[in-house]
Amino acid sequence: MLEVARLSNGYGGAEVIADISLTIAQGESVALLGRNGAGKTTLLHSLFNIGPPCTGDIRFNGRPIARLPTHRIARHGLALVPQGRGGFPDLRVRESLGLATLAPRGPDARACTLAGIYRQFPRLHERRNTLCANLSGGERQLLALARALLTQSELIVLDECSEGLAPLAIDTLLQPELLKLRERGYTVLLAEQNIGLALAVATRVIVLSDRRIVFDGDTEAFRQDPGMQREHLGL
Numbered sequence: 001m002l003e004v005a006r007l008s009n010g011y012g013g014a015e016v017i018a019d020i021s022l023t024i025a026q027g028e029s030v031a032l033l034g035r036n037g038a039g040k041t042t043l044l045h046s047l048f049n050i051g052p053p054c055t056g057d058i059r060f061n062g063r064p065i066a067r068l069p070t071h072r073i074a075r076h077g078l079a080l081v082p083q084g085r086g087g088f089p090d091l092r093v094r095e096s097l098g099l100a101t102l103a104p105r106g107p108d109a110r111a112c113t114l115a116g117i118y119r120q121f122p123r124l125h126e127r128r129n130t131l132c133a134n135l136s137g138g139e140r141q142l143l144a145l146a147r148a149l150l151t152q153s154e155l156i157v158l159d160e161c162s163e164g165l166a167p168l169a170i171d172t173l174l175q176p177e178l179l180k181l182r183e184r185g186y187t188v189l190l191a192e193q194n195i196g197l198a199l200a201v202a203t204r205v206i207v208l209s210d211r212r213i214v215f216d217g218d219t220e221a222f223r224q225d226p227g228m229q230r231e232h233l234g235l
């Protein structure tokens with residue numbers, strides 16, 4: 001589904017990621033791990049052409065998408081749940097979700113309706129008249145995830161969606177929803193600092209360190225490599 005070849009990017013002449021190549025097949029759930037500042041967000045943003053333009057080749061379902069305008073990349077069927085607490089604080093939950101349903105859909109779009117989202121996320125249904133600014137952190141992450149699903153994308157990219165959430169919110173709100181994505185056949189790429197969450201929802205792990213991929217294998221192989229975990233993740 002996603003093919004990345006010799007991807008490099010950085011800021012002001014300093015390379016942050018160099019010569020990255022990876023492929024993600026349909027239905028895979030892949031965790032992207034790396035210390036703070038390892039370049040996870042830079043890699044994800046390069047896929048969507050947010051920030052400095054990358055070098056290298058990116059293909060989605062065989063079609064070249066590298067350096068296209070971000071809205072055209074999204075139209076190919078990729079959705080980003082960005083890092084941090086962005087969004088539209090002045091909108092009500094139902095308005096924010098309604099906007100996401102307006103995104104143009106590609107020919108291979110997955111069926112996902114507002115009614116379906118309210119069934120899947122009863123918490124968002126309860127809060128549908130609440131201003132987004134007044135949601136809890138966990139609810140806001142659910143909203144961001146729901147908005148990505150409503151764009152009917154095939155690949156859901158999540159950038160540290162657990163950041164700033166209490167362990168209880170991660171365990172009871174976020175992790176079950178991420179597991180559901182996997183069960184329903186979505187293809188998922190998630191950057192995470194929370195190794196426990198990453199290993200619980202991913203089938204494969206990619207580790208970024210010193211600008212490059214230093215590990216790419218299934219979660220079991222990751223678990224059995226404590227030396228690599230120590231060296232590149234400080235675990």
Ligand SMILES: Nc1ncnc2c1ncn2[C@@H]1O[C@H](COP(=O)(O)OP(=O)(O)OP(=O)(O)O)[C@@H](O)[C@H]1O
Pocket residue numbers: 011016034035036037038039040041042043083160193
């Ligand atoms: N807009 C920017 N301008 C200049 N430098 C930047 C910019 N964004 C990121 N960097 C630098 O690039 C490096 C990689 O940052 P990036 O945000 O990709 O890391 P990350 O792996 O996502 O980290 P975190 O886990 O903290 O989110 C860091 O050294 C960071 O300071």
Ligand SMILES: [Mg+2]
Pocket residue numbers: 040041042083159160
């Ligand atoms: Mg980041």
